[in-house]
Amino acid sequence: MSSKDSKNPAPKGTEDQKDDVLATLHNPARDKNSGQVWPIFLLIVAVSIGWIVKDPDLRRGLGQITGFHAIEPLVEQVINKEFLVTLHGTYTSSCTQRVMLAAYEKELEIEMKVVDMAARQHKTPEHLDLQPFGQIPLLEINPETYVYESRAIAHYLERRWPSRGTSFALDNTTTSFVYHDQALSFEAFDFDPAAAAIFKEAVMKPRTSKAVDEAALQTAVALFEEKMDGYERILSQRTFLGGNLTLADLYHLPLGTKIIDAGHGSALTDSKKRPHVAKWWSALYGRPSWQAVLKDIANWEEEQRREKEERENAEASSTSSQVSSASSALSTASSSISKSMAAEESGKKHHGIFH
Numbered sequence: 001m002s003s004k005d006s007k008n009p010a011p012k013g014t015e016d017q018k019d020d021v022l023a024t025l026h027n028p029a030r031d032k033n034s035g036q037v038w039p040i041f042l043l044i045v046a047v048s049i050g051w052i053v054k055d056p057d058l059r060r061g062l063g064q065i066t067g068f069h070a071i072e073p074l075v076e077q078v079i080n081k082e083f084l085v086t087l088h089g090t091y092t093s094s095c096t097q098r099v100m101l102a103a104y105e106k107e108l109e110i111e112m113k114v115v116d117m118a119a120r121q122h123k124t125p126e127h128l129d130l131q132p133f134g135q136i137p138l139l140e141i142n143p144e145t146y147v148y149e150s151r152a153i154a155h156y157l158e159r160r161w162p163s164r165g166t167s168f169a170l171d172n173t174t175t176s177f178v179y180h181d182q183a184l185s186f187e188a189f190d191f192d193p194a195a196a197a198i199f200k201e202a203v204m205k206p207r208t209s210k211a212v213d214e215a216a217l218q219t220a221v222a223l224f225e226e227k228m229d230g231y232e233r234i235l236s237q238r239t240f241l242g243g244n245l246t247l248a249d250l251y252h253l254p255l256g257t258k259i260i261d262a263g264h265g266s267a268l269t270d271s272k273k274r275p276h277v278a279k280w281w282s283a284l285y286g287r288p289s290w291q292a293v294l295k296d297i298a299n300w301e302e303e304q305r306r307e308k309e310e311r312e313n314a315e316a317s318s319t320s321s322q323v324s325s326a327s328s329a330l331s332t333a334s335s336s337i338s339k340s341m342a343a344e345e346s347g348k349k350h351h352g353i354f355h
């Protein structure tokens with residue numbers, strides 16, 4: 001080793017450093033940085049998983065980018081609580097039923113928070129903060145996020161859970177989008193107002209003890225029949241209004257069923273007059289989702305009937321117990337009067353004996 005070499009013992013040092021580096025590579029426990037890198041890495045993974053779990057749009061986007069479309073149903077299978085939707089409404093309102101129907105189609109569980117319309121709960125400042133028109137239904141996504149408008153809520157459910165339950169995805173063709181837009185439009189602007197006018201005269205007025213305007217009812221029925229003639233023409237060309245089954249078809253069920261039940265919806269069911277409409281209606285009506293809604297309504301009505309009966313029984317028994325306690329008080333009073341009269345009588349007698 002030259003003197004120059006001894007002044008610069010670099011090679012030996014270099015060898016040592018090399019050994020150190022190799023040892024570190026082979027024994028990560030010795031890497032001073034590993035203690036800092038792993039928690040950060042784990043934190044990033046945890047945040048990403050949390051994000052994927054929380055945000056359905058992100059899941060969908062990831063599915064599209066990676067081609068791994070199963071990511072969405074997979075994550076949803078794991079986080080079961082995501083299948084519960086909280087709905088503010090009433091079982092008997094057609095707008096609430098529209099959302100219940102869509103939720104059943106998407107195989108979601110519904111938690112109903114019943115809005116007491118008779119107590120005008122829908123017009124309270126708290127409700128108006130969430131639904132600007134003071135109406136129902138209202139979907140609660142979480143305590144900070146709400147969606148109103150029944151059809152918008154149903155579309156939200158479809159967009160949030162596209163691969164769950166019935167898929168209402170449209171074929172990627174212009175025709176299919178046009179059919180769907182048309183169906184949404186004439187359901188809301190033709191079918192709904194005509195059916196609502198029948199409902200108002202035939203159901204709402206009698207319910208609120210108002211006189212039915214027979215002429216207005218006949219006009220509404222005639223208008224509804226005219227609309228159904230249009231539907232017959234459309235449905236002779238295709239099975240459903242939107243081509244395939246769409247949410248727009250299903251939106252007809254709540255109000256359609258109400259006017260049939262009121263005895264004014266034969267335009268939907270008369271297979272001799274409008275065979276295509278009748279076939280379409282029967283296919284919609286028989287869907288398990290609508291049958292589930294009808295069952296919920298029947299259960300709710302039964303529960304209301306039972307509660308009313310219990311209330312009336314409780315009132316009746318409290319009245320009869322009041323009557324019986326009043327009559328027993330009366331008989332106690334009358335017996336004490338007769339005792340005191342008897343005592344007075346006997347006193348008189350004793351006085352008579354001793355005086």
Ligand SMILES: N[C@@H](CCC(=O)N[C@@H](CS)C(=O)NCC(=O)O)C(=O)O
Nearest residue numbers: 093094095134135136137149150151
């Ligand atoms: N376009 C709204 C209509 C909502 C609506 O009319 N809801 C009715 C019950 S079906 C209601 O809240 N009526 C009470 C009111 O308007 O004061 C929707 O589809 O959600």
